[in-house]
Amino acid sequence: MMIYNFAAGPAVLPQEVLRKAQKEFLNYANSGMSVMELTHRGKLFSEIITHAEETLRELMNIPDHYKILFLQGGASTQFTMVPLNLALEKKAYYTISGLFGQKAYEEAVKLSKKLDLEPIILSESKGDHFTKIAQFDKCQVDPEAAYVHLTMNNTIEGSSIYELPETNGVPIVGDMSSNILAVKYDINKFGLVYAGAQKNIGPAGVTIVIVREDLLPHQEMLSSMLDYQLLIKNHSLYNTPPTFGIYMAGLVFDWVKSLGGVDEMEKLNREKAVLLYDYLDSTTFYQTPIKNKAERSICNIPFTTSDESLDQLFVKQADESGLKNLKGHRSVGGMRASIYNAFPRDGVVELVRFMKKFEKEH
Ligand code: PMP
Numbered sequence: 001m002m003i004y005n006f007a008a009g010p011a012v013l014p015q016e017v018l019r020k021a022q023k024e025f026l027n028y029a030n031s032g033m034s035v036m037e038l039t040h041r042g043k044l045f046s047e048i049i050t051h052a053e054e055t056l057r058e059l060m061n062i063p064d065h066y067k068i069l070f071l072q073g074g075a076s077t078q079f080t081m082v083p084l085n086l087a088l089e090k091k092a093y094y095t096i097s098g099l100f101g102q103k104a105y106e107e108a109v110k111l112s113k114k115l116d117l118e119p120i121i122l123s124e125s126k127g128d129h130f131t132k133i134a135q136f137d138k139c140q141v142d143p144e145a146a147y148v149h150l151t152m153n154n155t156i157e158g159s160s161i162y163e164l165p166e167t168n169g170v171p172i173v174g175d176m177s178s179n180i181l182a183v184k185y186d187i188n189k190f191g192l193v194y195a196g197a198q199k200n201i202g203p204a205g206v207t208i209v210i211v212r213e214d215l216l217p218h219q220e221m222l223s224s225m226l227d228y229q230l231l232i233k234n235h236s237l238y239n240t241p242p243t244f245g246i247y248m249a250g251l252v253f254d255w256v257k258s259l260g261g262v263d264e265m266e267k268l269n270r271e272k273a274v275l276l277y278d279y280l281d282s283t284t285f286y287q288t289p290i291k292n293k294a295e296r297s298i299c300n301i302p303f304t305t306s307d308e309s310l311d312q313l314f315v316k317q318a319d320e321s322g323l324k325n326l327k328g329h330r331s332v333g334g335m336r337a338s339i340y341n342a343f344p345r346d347g348v349v350e351l352v353r354f355m356k357k358f359e360k361e362h
Contacts, residue, residue: 009199010199299338314358
């Protein structure tokens with residue numbers, strides 16, 4: 001039976017990449033060692049991380065005054081590192097359209113209890129159960145603030161920001177965890193972007209940070225592992241980095257490049273999302289929470305039947321048919337199809353076929 005993995009992350013990786021990694025697994029570049037066994041201070045690993053960085057820079061058109069970091073700690077650690085590095089003695093705005101945006105704000109609030117920074121909710125859609133993107137007007141933004149934090153793709157709720165809002169000249173900090181390299185953005189509009197790797201980039205354990213260097217003030221009190229400037233100075237090698245994950249990320253970047261880059265990925269992702277959304281819009285058997293079509297995620301598509309026990313049956317029977325990990329996040333229930341870059345179009349066709357059959361039977 002063909003297996004399709006709809007997991008939200010860790011998620012499906014390109015078959016070509018897995019095969020290449022398998023081929024090189026025991027003996028990387030005739031070193032007689034696997035990548036996992038290479039010292040991070042050696043020539044071979046240095047080539048791996050430089051290649052990964054250069055390819056990502058090319059894929060996202062990242063200018064030189066933006067620095068790229070490969071870190072550990074997940075996107076969740078960035079909820080703390082971002083305000084700690086950028087917002088001391090300043091205001092930091094948050095627009096909250098999902099649970100992860102909420103978490104990012106709450107971490108900043110924790111810091112503000114002991115440190116001089118002022119996290120402010122600029123807009124939120126919690127009252128609408130996060131079924132829409134929270135909007136704001138640029139005149140609400142103090143131009144002296146450190147940043148406006150946006151979650152670019154709400155992984156749990158299934159909404160996404162495609163048009164960047166006006167922020168009165170204040171840099172945007174974007175949590176791109178679930179749509180980096182899947183949707184094209186102009187990096188010049190951001191002060192900082194961060195993303196966990198485990199959806200569109202590679203195995204869990206690597207976090208990407210892309211930051212405009214001039215935004216970083218010198219702060220001696222920061223713990224070394226939380227200090228962007230120190231990590232930049234050491235080219236992500238201040239301590240031992242997640243070496244194998246960085247190698248895998250590099251292979252995925254090569255794969256994206258070979259398919260035509262982020263433009264092409266977005267086009268393919270849109271085609272996949274339309275297949276599923278067209279069907280969802282044509283039936284009343286299933287419901288989708290995001291009504292505004294312009295805000296629908298092309299990476300995570302949540303849906304439900306009107307009955308919780310039917311949802312459970314759907315997930316169980318889909319699993320038995322090879323359609324894996326369709327259960328929605330525990331906070332919202334129902335189903336969610338995560339169809340990132342590496343998710344094949346055929347899997348979406350299979351899902352729609354299964355959904356039609358399930359609808360007929362119930
Ligand atoms: N932000 C978003 C948008 C996410 O989807 C996730 C993870 N699903 C996180 C943050 C947290 O990431 P991590 O598990 O890497 O800390």
